Amino acid sequence: MAEHGAPAPAIPNGGCAGRLPGNKVTVVLGAQWGDEGKGKVVDLLAQDADIVCRCQGGNNAGHTVVVDSVEYDFHLLPSGIINPKVTAFIVIFISLVFDFHQAADGIQEQQRQEQAGKNLGTTKKGIGPVYSSKAARSGLRMCDLVSDFDEFSERFKVLANQYKAIYPTLEIDIEGELKKLKVILNSGFFLIGTYPFVTSSNCTVGGVCTGLGMPPQNIGEVYGVVKAYTTRVGIGAFPTEQDNEIGELLQMRGKEFGVTTGRKRRCGWLDLVQLRYAYMINGFTALALTKLDILDVFPEIKVGVAYKLEGEVIPHFPANHEVLSKVEVKYETLPGWDTDISNARTFDELPVNAQNYVRFIEMELGVPGK
Template sequence: MANVAVVGAQWGDEGKGKIVDWLSNRADVVVRFQGGHNAGHTLVVDGRVYKLALLPSGVVQGKPSIIGNGVVVDPWHLVGEIEKIEAQGVSITPDLLTIADNACLILPIHPELDVAREAAASGRGARIGTTGRGIGPAYEDKVGRRAIRVCDLASEADLKTKIERLRSHHDPLRAGLGLAPIDPDALLAQLLEIAPKVLPFVKPAWRVLDQAQRAGKRILFEGAQGAFLDVDHGTYPYVTSSNTVAGQAAAGSGLGPRGVGYVLGIVKAYTTRVGEGPFACELTDAVGEHLATVGREVGVNTGRARRCGWFDAVLVRQSVAINGIDGIALTKLDVLDGLETLKICVGYRIGGEIFDYLPSSLNDQAAAEPVFEELEGWTESTGSVRSFKDLNANAVKYVRRIEELIGAPVALLSTSPERDDTILMRDPFLG
């Protein structure tokens, strides 16, 4: 049996929550390895909807779940999310949930800085389109070696020292943005108040995972966002502040690269993105409206409308390469029901030249015009179909053409938000 890493292969919002939840039935441990509570996963289980942001999807299944060191943790949001999920009948105990002791914290000063920067950038027409939840500033403090980490919550003396270090960096930034200086006493009091609610869950996550691996447990790595929001490989600077690709599963959990196993890329049957940035296949016509309406394309946590467009095979083929994807889970096929003609982007025209990849230059990305291939659509419903042989012929042709163009097989096919409406074509845990 192989471990499985689940990553978004587009710009996020591909339906990772449902797929991870479905795979959790076959896993023994589930671990989040990057991002923060800017990522939202919706699970629909027996008609009940669970909306998660920081908690790994495994908690709903009662599977041991880990928030890895690659995640930035807002402890106040975390405690609130635990309370919300427990109110839905899911008990979150230290036996179920582990928080890496070396994960870095999102503090109240981080969203304040995030929002102020976006406001200032908006006046210059240079918004990135962040969620305003402090993810970027928290990662900046991490790489700047001044972050407060989860383990620091156990020591008032350590907190005092680190708050002073933060002040020396943040107060000049805050002054330039018209924000008041950090109040060290208030911040310390907030941290000391939340600490007892977080510390019972804190352990060396790498050690928990190492023990699980040695015991032959099956580990499911749960990614957030998508490959083209990766801070290195995405449409920079319109990206998130962490590495979202599969390679981060090792670094963000502490298990080591050989432990990652099978890489499953989640791919929507069309393309969406949230926020600013280039999007060659974007549709602003009736088809785009159809995708947005039928697909319910609104951010889980932010409520922001998602931009919609045709399937971009160039983008996903590149994602297959940079993630080392072994197979994909193709989601929301049913949203295409009723469309007479479908289009797939097979190249970009930039300055008279045809590209079979997305260049790194922001100017080239903005200038890219999609080169489309047309396929015949279908009127039959694919919703809730649970066997590949029961799909109509044109839907089968569409799936097979996607496989050819991206260079990876479809391992799972999702035909509705419900957990059981998933067609297993290849079992990722069997490698």
Template sequence: MPVSVVIGAQWGDEGKGKVVDLLAPSMDIVARYQGGANAGHTIKWGDETFVLHLIPSGIFHEGTACVIGNGVVIDPKALMDEIRQIEALGYPVAGRLKISHNAHLIMPYHKALDEAKERWRDAEAIGTTGRGIGPAYVDKFARSGIRVVDLLDRDGLRKKLTAAIEEKNDILSAIYGSERLDVDAIVDEYVEFDQQIDPYVTDTSAFLNDALAEGKSILAEGAQGALLDVDHGTYPYVTSSHPTSGGACTGLGIPPTAIDRIIGIVKAYSTRVGNGPFPTELEDETGERLRAEGHEFGATTGRPRRCGWLDLVALNYTSRLNGFTELAVTKLDVMSGLPELKVCTAYEIDGKTTERFPTDLRTLDRARPVYETLPGFSGDLSEARDIADLPDAARDYLQFVSDRLKVPITVIGTGPKREETLVAS
């Protein structure tokens, strides 16, 4: 099994961290391939809960190497804080974590620009996390970004940073009315960061391809969700990278021929954080119940998530886009106690019914969900130790989803903890 890819099949927050944590013991390497500290992958075991923002979710398994690939944008402070927190829990990071020398760095001016532009947009705000992710990717593709490898040349780093900060200061002060940033303080901060990060830095593409040649197994971990892909998501309400299966190749420097397993992570219902279209959103008691029972608040921002019924039109689209070979359905337990379960199987747009997901914002805004209704179920699912232990209606719900998507369901989440997970035999 060369490379398995774990992908959020909706708008993020599907429970990727838990699934990666479940699969990591059977993997030699877990590699994160895109996004930044805007992601929040929550892992619970026993009485412990930890939210990972940058380091792959395999870090809590001894013997598993972890890679931050070139497609990730790295916030130095967030990274070092996370390393210290993990080590404080008794899990060694040194020698196990490898960071791509080609990964781009998030600078203080990226965060300042992110926040300033969102204020400027006002009612038209995208709903970013304010972590500087978008502006960092803008500089990357404008070929003016700062990469990890740039830290090795102190004089060159100072020159590049000085020029970049002076340019961003002009934008911040003249356009957004924000305070100018201290050039010298930022340069000194990143020179110090070089000394901290140096032991982890390597050519991760070479490391991963050497591992493949040796027959080792790799789990590629995406952040956010496929419907937030900058090319294929609900643009402009998207992230600034590619959380799809193609992004795993470019974000890690591995060939597509190495991938043989693509796992789509799907909540038993739908959620979305921030602005943007959401056809099955429930702004009623059921939506509030899903939010309360599912603890639907952003792991990174704390913002309440918008909740709605499962959308198979959107899921069929992301399945086709990514080539899912299997599905992991999380938070099935949250649906317990509802008298009936609705599933969106088509949209009605301008009087016409379609099963095709439109990525054009104006068209998607006019989409009205067409539902099929299934019986609800009740009971504490966390006690189930086999799929046969689930209520009949719960199994029927899962089978309905699998049949409509034509993808087998291999993992079922019955509670938030690591052990509250069922794996198909």
């Protein structure tokens, strides 16, 4: 956490914070399948920051922050916006998301189900199609909307008709959409996984540079947010998943439901193979371990430390999803602590076995916890 007078945070997916141009920023990244508790970490870091910024993704995100017993659910705004001393920015340089992007997202999911017998489990918020528009250089940006509405309208019609040609069943009320956008324009603006089962935005540390438009040397601390166990929403390989009473207990104690979709999260033991890969990609300087107290009731706790394929340990995280779905997990078993730690506020207040669990994760990853 940044101290008074020191460089302060920047946060993709949950925001970013810094003091002056050129100062170092602190990055907060999810290290697992999502839902690690990034919003809470951002809110804590924002207490010592002047600026908090979100630079990736769309309104498919879900960050929950509880302040003075009031629960706030954020889908697009940076989580640190609750702090009255912080200036909040949204700097997401992607195309605007229109209703037909969301409709196309739903059609794509239906087509996958019909053609391949399975879909990706997306939130159907249109994030994939809008990034496709960006990559194809046909997307429309906020600056297009505010600079010349007549020109924007013509380009909007071209894009809408392209989507109608691709998806014949797609119905688009072009004039109705433009009318809504005109109302928004007149109201004013504050401008400021495993593939393919992934979000469409760039949620690695590299996304900070492209999303915020800053050079790599401006990045300081990189916090990897890690849930003390593992969860995943939707479809996709999940090697340490516990589709049994253990998973149900984790789900119940952790209240594991998606903030955006309300879907039940799949639950399992902590996966260090996955976390080592996330560390390799992002170079975390510290870990923010969340939801440790959910493990209070387990007499013993397993941690996935390696993957086996056909009986042999493989030395890497599989890039191929089909391979990942076939691996067998090698577990290390640690003793539980059978104590309520929800009121612990320092490391020293944790029981010895809980401390050992944290130290085991730090040692295996080579990254200190904070």
